[in-house]
Amino acid sequence: MDPLIQVTPPGPRARAVLERDAGVVSQSMVRAYPLVIERAEGTNLWDVDGNRYLDFTAGISVMNVGWNHPAVVGAVREQVGRLSHAAFLDFCAEVPVRFAEELVGMLPAGLDRVYFSNSGAETVEAALKLARHHTKRKYFISFYGGFHGRTYGALSLTAAKVIQRKHFGPFLPVVHAPYPDPYRPLCPCSGDECALDAIRYIKEEIFRTEVSPEEVAAIVVEPVQGEGGYIVPPRLFLRALRDLCDEHGILLVADEVQSGCYRTGRFLASEHSGVVPDIVCLAKALGGGLPLGVTVASDEVMTWPPGSHASTFGGNCAACAAGLAVLSVMREKGFGERVTETGEHLIAGLQGLMERHRIIGDVRGIGLMAAIELVRDRGTKEPAREERNEILKRAFEAGLTLLPAGESAIRFSPPLTIRPAEIDAGLAILDRAMEGY
Incomplete structure (x- = not known):
């Protein structure tokens, strides 16, 4: 399903949970943005305020066969x-x-x-x-x-x-x-x-x-x-x-x-x-x-x-x-081949984004393990870390979950069961999140 943002995240319930978290849980983790997950299915996550997200993280490459298969x-x-x-x-x-x-x-x-x-x-x-x-x-x-x-x-x-x-x-x-x-x-x-x-x-x-x-x-x-x-x-x-x-x-x-x-x-x-x-x-x-x-x-x-x-x-x-x-x-027939084909679709979409946004210095990946590296200048390849973090935040607020990698890269590791149409929907959100870059 496409994202559905009903309350600007983090909503009131999410903020309450995050406040409790700050009071009792070790803060040694680094969280990319304030997402408080309540349930998940397939390629979608729901937060405690009822917002639905399209997931391009697979829980840090854990939910390869989809959430709650x-x-x-x-x-x-x-x-x-x-x-x-x-x-x-x-x-x-x-x-x-x-x-x-x-x-x-x-x-x-x-x-x-x-x-x-x-x-x-x-x-x-x-x-x-x-x-x-x-x-x-x-x-x-x-x-x-x-x-x-x-x-x-x-x-x-x-x-x-x-x-x-x-x-x-x-x-x-x-x-x-x-x-x-x-x-x-x-x-x-x-x-x-x-x-x-x-x-x-x-x-x-x-x-x-x-x-x-x-x-x-x-x-x-x-x-x-x-x-x-x-x-x-x-x-x-x-x-x-x-x-x-x-x-x-x-x-x-x-x-x-x-x-x-x-x-x-x-x-x-x-x-x-x-x-x-x-x-x-x-x-x-x-x-x-x-x-x-x-x-x-x-x-x-x-x-x-x-x-x-x-x-x-x-x-x-x-x-x-x-x-x-x-x-x-x-082990289902064609599982790996479908991952390869979907990965090629993802890379092609990222290359299209690179043509529209000069902040993208590199597109790379194999299968559904892909990334774009953001740079302030394609010639010097100066990392654009702050800009990367802002783009991740914008995408999250629009209903797309992504994760950083390296100094200034965005990784794409969705569930391996993701469909090309869902990739297109996610990249459209990312395209809007990168406006001005």
Whole structure:
């Protein structure tokens, strides 16, 4: 349904809830605008004042099969009536086992062993511990602009915003490398040369001046950077990174927490490059709105012994039942192809906006993981952060929910079930919100 704004947001009920929130809830979160959600369905959100919004966020890429998908809701209701928590670390239950079987059947060959947790950050923590245990090495390499979570190991990898790290160190021994950004390359290069330049930096700078490759347990990478700005690297990048890891016995960890679950048209974004990581981290969309994360590796890599790592709620039956329903929807014929087609429609619409608004410096994306980067001048590429925030506010007040990314980008990550007509409706709102820019 199209947006319906009956009360200028935030309305009186929303303001009352936000006031109570400010009095009792940690204010460590950053909220893009004052939205207080009451219910949701498909691609629509309703706030507590009765306003209806068209959603282009999917709850930060969580509701990939749509808000409150009936199959997910039904599976959770049925499972909770029978058993929600099975203490999977001490006992066993069939639902998590069945989920693991279904999941590995959708992954590239070799990714066949599943560790259960509850969030993206937990899947990354497990990946770090597993990499250290398997290689007996202690260092990691990750990338500037990357976001991997806020727990200590995940935060050690993260290098997106200084506020996320300020006063929390010291961190794990992580060395950061530049991520190949075709819009803002390190040197005057493009395409595959941009990717190879990033690999050269690791070889010629990091391995020469900071850490020897035989001390590196893993390189952790987002196949498409999420919080850093929805940056799509050249396809050669992951292939070259895979070769570099193989050369030095380093594990390649793909953080697919945001890019996985068909967000890019493939179940894993790394599949676009023909690369199979040693370890994959998945969460967000996997549970259809319930906390569910998995760290997946091969039998050869996941050899840690009983008692070495576990989670009280990992393998929660209610979450795994939701996950089974999500996987069932994603296995429907043509699901990934529809995401690809709808994504192409979205990119075409964003390129049309770029022709009308000079503040848009770049349009990028793959599948339904897309972004526009706003700049004050296309020549200098000076970020337009304040303008971006104002545009987000205008869109919200008109009934379109969007989220920021990077320094001055707007991300587009709607439910994967969104229709082209809904994309057109949302872009029309955004077009009006960008008037004067």
